[in-house]
Amino acid sequence: MKIVIVNGSPRKGNTYSAINAFVEGAKDNNDIEIIDSYKIKISPCVACGTCECYKGCVSKDDSNPTVDKLVNADMIVFATPVYWWGITAQIKLVIDKCYCKGALLKNKKVGVIAIGGSPTTNVQYELIEKQFQCIGDYLDWDIKFHKSFFANKKDDLLKNEGAMEELKALGKEI
Numbered sequence: 015m016k017i018v019i020v021n022g023s024p025r026k027g028n029t030y031s032a033i034n035a036f037v038e039g040a041k042d043n044n045d046i047e048i049i050d051s052y053k054i055k056i057s058p059c060v061a062c063g064t065c066e067c068y069k070g071c072v073s074k075d076d077s078n079p080t081v082d083k084l085v086n087a088d089m090i091v092f093a094t095p096v097y098w099w100g101i102t103a104q105i106k107l108v109i110d111k112c113y114c115k116g117a118l119l120k121n122k123k124v125g126v127i128a129i130g131g132s133p134t135t136n137v138q139y140e141l142i143e144k145q146f147q148c149i150g151d152y153l154d155w156d157i158k159f160h161k162s163f164f165a166n167k168k169d170d171l172l173k174n175e176g177a178m179e180e181l182k183a184l185g186k187e188i
């Protein structure tokens with residue numbers, strides 16, 4: 015499979031560790047590309063409607079090349095830290111621009127990884143899962159997994175051997 019991972023974190027911390035563990039498990043059987051949302055330039059959607067949900071975005075930034083990578087993927091993995099009980103602004107910019115080719119983003123296999131500084135009993139993980147479920151219902155996505163992890167300091171997840179193993183196994187079995 016062609017797997018595109020959208021990294022919503024701006025630092026080499028827990029999300030980066032989660033992605034690396036997942037890639038470690040998945041790399042032998044899949045072609046994997048990582049989009050670091052903090053490295054690309056994507057302006058916010060201005061709801062001009064020019065795209066008609068399939069023509070692409072009028073913005074001359076990284077919007078179209080980024081969305082095209084998602085359109086051409088068999089599977090998309092969204093990996094995000096929790097910021098204010100939700101996904102990060104960086105990853106939301108990418109998701110908003112999916113509108114410009116929403117009609118071409120149907121029936122994707124999708125995975126979601128959310129990492130926050132509060133325990134996984136916090137409602138924030140449910141809110142994020144629900145958001146992706148709703149997007150997935152709208153776009154007929156086949157959501158293969160939603161994983162939530164508790165990690166706060168940059169290297170907390172890397173030190174969590176159980177989480178690292180779980181993510182590697184997830185990549186292997188996908």
Ligand SMILES: Cc1cc2nc3c(=O)[nH]c(=O)nc-3n(C[C@H](O)[C@H](O)[C@H](O)COP(=O)(O)O)c2cc1C
Pocket residue numbers: 023024025026027028029030095096097098099100129130131132133138165166167168
């Ligand atoms: C702006 C900001 C907002 C945050 N909001 C939350 C939050 O609402 N809930 C939470 O559990 N952690 C919150 N955190 C902590 C991060 O989710 C946590 O440190 C996470 O591990 C960061 O992932 P990273 O290392 O991949 O960047 C916040 C951190 C920042 C910088």
